Amino acid sequence: MQTATAPVAAEPRRAPRPRADALRNRERIIAAAREMFVEYGAERPLDEIARRAGVGNATIYRHFADRRELITSVVLSVMDRVSAQAEAAAAEEADPFDALRRFVHAAADERIGALCPMLSDTFDQDQAELNAARERLERDVEGLMRRAREAGRLRADVAVGDLMVALSQLTRPLPGTPCPNIDQFVHRHLQLFLDGLQAPARSELPGSAATLDDLRKS
Template sequence: MRADARRNRELIVTTAADLFVERGPEVSMEEIARAAGVGVGTLYRHFPDRRALVEAISVDALQRLLDYGRAVSEQDVSGWEALRLIVRRCTELPLALATSVTGGSALPGRAELPGLVQAVNAELEWAAARAQREGTLRRDIPAREVIALISVAVCRPGARIDDPLVRVVFDGLRATGA
């Protein structure tokens, strides 16, 4: 792919993700093209339909989250802090977009999506298990279930690190006396 075409594609994905998060899934493809500063034809050359664009946004968001999670795992922070940092990043990304735009149906076609989800969950499980070993995260809930619970809180439209649901989930996961 030519450099200008790659830049346009990345700009469309970034712009669309921001618009979907800001205004919801009803944003039109024409509005996305206009906000990205490209023609509608350019948008449709890269993404023949909304589903293809949503898949690209999902892959991009998961890859950014995975990269961030790996960077956090290399830092000298506690397991609880690592988990908190990764969850904060989750709330900054359009992780709920695929569900909100497609009405909950599975996204076919992008083979990398399941692998990315698995890799992101592995990073989160690493942080949760570390926090459990340190005694800052409840030990009576397996790390995999901790991640499932956190996903419910952060992979929804409008999730923020300081919203009541995320706060209640984190408060409930914190080990007594930690």
């Protein structure tokens, strides 16, 4: 007498992995959008972003349902890259202020000014992935600033929000001006800013130190 064989459960179907060329196109779109958001703002026409990325308009819509989704993807990409720069600076630089200085210049190269859409009323702040990336960034940057402060190298009356506002402003062209050569001045002006952050402070700042939460409420 033969024993009935138990049926073998079918393996769950796995979603196909994105093709390598599709992933490359997505990264090219995000990189192009990041550059254009810094230069012109987040309302730049999508067809102009497509041209800079070297793809067709249809390719943008295959990856992003609308402008809002593209903006969110750019913001997430920039926050992740900037956080990685903060973590690398903290791990590799012995001097706390040198770590902060390295981070500031690296964040400029990562086009941190592309985070400015986060301050808009139309930007959707309540997303789990976005909140996690924001918390990581705030934690990493505050860690750099705290170590520099505790070492007596950073003035005590500045916070993460102050640093991020200055970084965003100093790495973007003035509104309405193309400023194609701004990159040659950015690191020079950042160095002047960093000199002003060092302790002992030469003046008393008006108001109170700004946190990222303060920026979201403004």
